[in-house]
Amino acid sequence: MLLYRTYADLRAALQQGETSCKAVVEHFLSAIAERSSLNAFLSVYTDEALAEAERVDAKLASGTAGKLAGLVVGIKDVLCYAQHPVQGGSQILDGFNSQFSATAVQRLVDEDAIIIGRHNCDEFGMGSSNENSAFGPVKNPVDES
Structure with missing residues (x-):
């Protein structure tokens, strides 16, 4: 189990080769699956997150990774993420896929x-x-309960 007190600790472990972004994503995917009864996630981007983790691992290896490399984030259903569904917790927006990303999401x-x-x-x-x-x-x- 991956236990890091801060993102700085995780980033140091990534840079020292103690773990990888792919391993971190796999850990969280497993945790999400194990606790699906919480109903915390409406969508899990398994394939996309794993592919992104591999891309970020390569950027870490080449020294070109961004400031938040390896940080795994879930976004609320009220924040737009380009080419992904967003419903705001409502059925009225069923089938809507955003054409853009919210500024906060894009910065991440x-x-x-x-x-x-x-x-x-x-x-x-x-x-x-x-x-x-x-x-x-x-x-x-x-x-x-």
């Missing part, structure tokens, strides 16, 4: 962060408990 991508998937959220982000999504509530990992 530009610095070689790896987008692993899309998080569930309250409909149109109008809430704080993640209980009012068209896709069901997100459960607490400590107490799923």
